[in-house]
Amino acid sequence: MSSDSTRGIFQIGDVLNNTYKIDKVLGRGGTSEVYRAKSEISGRVVALKALRTEFSRNEDFLALMTREEDMREIRHDAIVRYYDNQRTDDGHVYLVMDYVDGPGLDRKLKDGGMSADDLMIIGKRVAEGLVAAHAKNIVHRDLSPDNIILRNGDPADAVIIDFGIAKDTNPGAETIVGNEFAGKYAYAAPEQLSGQTDARADIYALGAMLLSTFRGKAPNIGNNPMEVVQKKSEPLDTTGVPEPLKSLVDRMTQPDREHRLQTAQAVLEEIIAPQPMVSAAIEPDLEDMDRTIIAPKSVTKQPVVEPVKVVAKSPAPQVQKTEPKKSRGAVIPVLGVLAIAALGGGAYVSGALDGLLGPKYPFEESYTLVASRSESGLAQAVGFVPSQNAQNTLATLIAQEGGTTELTLASGDITPTWEADVLRLVDTVDHLPEWRVLADGDRVRITGLTYDKAEQRNLTTALKQVDMIGAFEAVIQIDLGPRILSAGAVNQILAGHQNCGELDVVDAPLAGYPNASQVIVAGRVADIATRVALSDELTESIGDRDLVLEVDVLNPTLCLVDSVLPNAPQAAVDVEFRVGPDNTVNSSGHFFVGENPVIDVVIPSEITDGYLFVSALDVSGNVFHLLPNLLLKDNSVTTLRGGSDGPVSIRVAHSLADAADGTKLAFVVDDSALGKTKIIVLHSGEQIFDGLRPTTESAGGYANALGERVGIIKSLDSRILTTAQK
Known part of the structure; x- marks a missing residue:
């Protein structure tokens, strides 16, 4: 086999170590090449990453390959599965890994980008993979669109590949390739330019990657080293990015890593329950951004809103120009009093003259409302509503759950049925242990949590019906709980099915299993009926998690x-x-x-x-x-x-x-x-x-x-x- 760079390390048809037959070239880089191959023994299709000849005996690059091999200890569907390194008789070193069939995010980016909703799904999936990697103290350091593959083109089946420059963050562990910069400038966190890397660098890179894939172009990082340093010190421009993707990217890509979302788990929680980004004009203390919910501008706080009593005054005062720095919240009562004085309080409050007068409240371009209850029981409603009826209805609901509201009366570019549609959707999900309705203009995103699989299925189906979502474009995501499943809860189930030695959970996370993770159970049972019963009970109990049963069926003997x-x-x-x-x-x-x-x-x-x-x-x-x-x-x-x-x-x-x-x-x-x-x-x-x-x-x-x-x-x-x- 030739190592000539024009011919490639291996050729189509080559059989490596009497096992892997090369059938396709997947990519070539400066130090390695990637091939698709098929095992002549098992028929399994794999990907092979091979070092070029000049690097096959270089200790630094062999260390890179060994580090990737070590990734096989991380079992998660969002991370490509690695197997082992092998060397051919003529000295070529290659790494065997799963073959993931599908387009990369780099292809999606070149094709013009992806929708914000799809990117939220991808962000959730990649964050779940990072939770698994970071739990093993592994930081990727090179997250970029070309390192994310959408298996079969499905955003919900995104897979992280290429941990070739991953760093072990355990105390005393060495950084692969010494202290040199690792990662692509366009997506690297600012601190990586000075050799500082921890899990927060992956969070920045994921945020930058989501932004670039939405826009369909890579971030602008300048044309020379000085411009790169300057650009990296500035927040990324998320103008025009719709919520909740905008706030998510803003929180993930703060130049100062202390003000960033701090963990991949925090990213997951933000995606599940997104919160508006704190702006400097409203709240300059960025250290509070993760625990403070900031309503849209000009919010009037109303912990419990009683019906507004409007008192007419005569004679009507002269209309004064509003100072530019005053919020709309201060303008609303003035406009209300003027209208009542001119046209009669009774007709105005009843709405009888709405058709003649048009909107009674200030116009808001970014018309957003968020109503939610977290799994911990914290309920709140924040944003804009078009009427006192909506304001009072939501305030009463949230108050019954011990929460608070920050609602502003405003008009906007919304459909006539906006209010009825929002209230109907909130009423449909507010019985769930966790729920959230985010209405942004003519779009709505509904998330929730249930512990009942039948309810998850039925509610998801119901919420997709036209008579339920009304005029909205809707994204529905009802998860099956719990959010975090303890290993102890799994072991309790296993104890009831042990009839052939112990059944054990494999690599159980110390903090419990997050949603979309894998629950792996190993051991032996005496008959197939026990295995079926075990599978059924676990499937019913573990929620939105994949079950892998590495359980052999023996026999009583x-x-x-x-x-x-x-x-x-x-x-x-x-x-x-x-x-x-x-x-x-x-x-x-x-x-x-x-x-x-x-x-x-x-x-x-x-x-x-x-x-x-x-x-x-x-x-x-x-x-x-x-x-x-x-x-x-x-x-x-x-x-x-x-x-x-x-x-x-x-x-x-x-x-x-x-x-x-x-x-x-x-x-x-x-x-x-x-x-x-x-x-x-x-x-x-x-x-x-x-x-x-x-x-x-x-x-x-x-x-x-x-x-x-x-x-x-x-x-x-x-x-x-x-x-x-x-």
Whole structure:
């Protein structure tokens, strides 16, 4: 294989290490190339990242590849799955990872960008991945549109790739490639220019990436180093970006990282329950921005709003020009009094003259209303409403829940049914433990949380109906709770299904599982019914989380014997399967009815003395002793070796032809006990049993006899043989 840069490191059709066949070039960079390949063994499609020849023996670049390999410990659907590094015979190093099929955000950016709603979905998905990475103290440091792939083009299935310059933030960990700058200038956080990197750099990069993908062009960072430094010290221009994306990007991309959203979890919470960005004109103390909800400008606070009493005054005062610095909140009562004095308080309040007079309240271009209740029970309504009826209705609702309102009477570019539509939507979701209605002009975003899967489905369907959303363009997201699921809650469920040893959660987050994360359960159960029941209960209880069951179904016999087997180490005794009569290798261990399994036990060179015991435990509850037995009585390692050094293969189950003389053990698969049979190899320093065990006995009898002698067992190796109908 040539390493000529014009030809590429590998060529289409190359098979690497007798396994991966190259079928496509995915990309080429200055130090590495990425290929799509297919495993000739499993058929799995993977991506291979290969270092160019000149870097394959460079310790710094090998460290980069090793760091990416270490990412395999992070299991999350939003992060590409890494496997391991391999080296070809001619010295090329490549990393095996999952192949993610779909466009990158860089392609979406070049095609003109994406909608704000889709980018909110992508932001949530990527933030979930960052929560998983940061929990392992891994900072990406190079988040940019080309490092986010939309699997099958779905924004909700975005995947972070290329952790090649990721940094381990554990104390004492080294920064890959020394102290050099890592990351693309356009998306890098300001502090990265001076070599300072922590999780907040990823938050900045994600915000900058969302902004650039919305606009369809990369951020303007200047034309020379001085301009880059200057630009990075300034907030990104989010003019024209709709809410809630605008406030989200503003909070994520503050130049001073102390004033940024501080964690990926905080980003998730902001997406779930977005809040307006604090402006300097309203609240100069940015340190309070994460805990202060700022209403749109000119807000009149009304903790509990009573119906407004309007008193007519005569004679009417002369209309005065409003000072530019005064808020609309101060202007409203003046205008109201003038109108009443001129046209009569009764007609004005009743609305009888609205058709003649037009809007009674000041016009607001950015007409936004947010009504919500958080999972902690904090309720509030903030923004603009078109009438005192809407103001009073919302104030009463929020007050009943112990919350406050900051509502301003204003007119705007809204539909005639805006008020009725908003109040109907709020009324539909306000029974949820957590809900939020964000109305922005003619668009509405409704989020909520329920603990009932049927309600999630029904409510989501109902809220998408035209008669429910009215004239709004709606985005609906009702999540299934809880927001954070504790590992303890999962373990409680597992305890009720343990009938074959312990069931365990794998890599459970210390702070609990956030929504959209994976819950991985490993272990064994005695039957398929238990596995189904376990899956059903977990699925019903874990909410919007993916369930991965790495749970093997054994059988009561295997579980019984497993319960008394010692916790002994493995000794690398290999169990090999073949198919008689021609001794064809069967690496899968799967046999069908009518086939003749041949079983070899390979004694490693390290085992030179003691005794071997080989048994087969099948689904019928029987134990078959393959060594020693009446046909092969001597199980001492010295005798079995016959004076040979190194690995020695001992056949414990023969082909029918070899066993025809009755001196050897052989068997054929029938349909009486199909399923998993476990081959167990025990090594001990002395005989485990007094005399020979019968060739066949019950699992209970074997377990009792074994349980008394487990203390003398030095090692335990095993392999599963599976039988089935064709």
